[in-house]
Amino acid sequence: MTSTSATRSSSTSPASTPRWPSSAGASPVHGGEVDGVEGVWDGDVIVIEFPDRETARAWYDSAIYRAILPLRTEHSNGIAAIVGGVPRGYRATDGLAAMLASST
Incomplete structure (x- = not known):
């Protein structure tokens, strides 16, 4: 994502911005x-x-996200994507070993 605005407009001041709900998940x-x-x-x-x-x-389809979506779309160029993750404790070497074993 590339920022297109160095300043916030008055319509996106902290007082007028909906809060990020805990249901939105962590932001690592x-x-x-x-x-x-x-x-x-x-x-x-x-x-x-x-x-x-x-x-x-x-979350993406929620009214809460739709309310803050202009903060991203009006102040940056980029994409949003939902990407499948891996289970906790996942090791890339384990996935590679399984992939190599199935190719023989």
């Missing part, structure tokens, strides 16, 4: 420094964690 990544080591990266990354895809979709 929110605009931290990006070190693009392969390819060109121009923007920020924001990840919001949900317990499952259904909860993520319900």
Whole structure:
């Protein structure tokens, strides 16, 4: 996501912005420094964690999110995506081993 506005408009002041509800999940990544080591990266990354895809979709379709959606769309260029995750404790090497075993 790339910011297109360095300042907030009066319509998006903290007092007029709906609060982020706890049902929206954790935000383990929110605009931290990006070190693009392969390819060109121009923007920020924001990840919001949900317990499952259904909860993520319900949040995206909610009136609460629709109320704050202009904060993203009017002040940045980027995409929003719902991406399936992996279980807690997942190790990429385990997935790789299973993939290699099934290819033989």
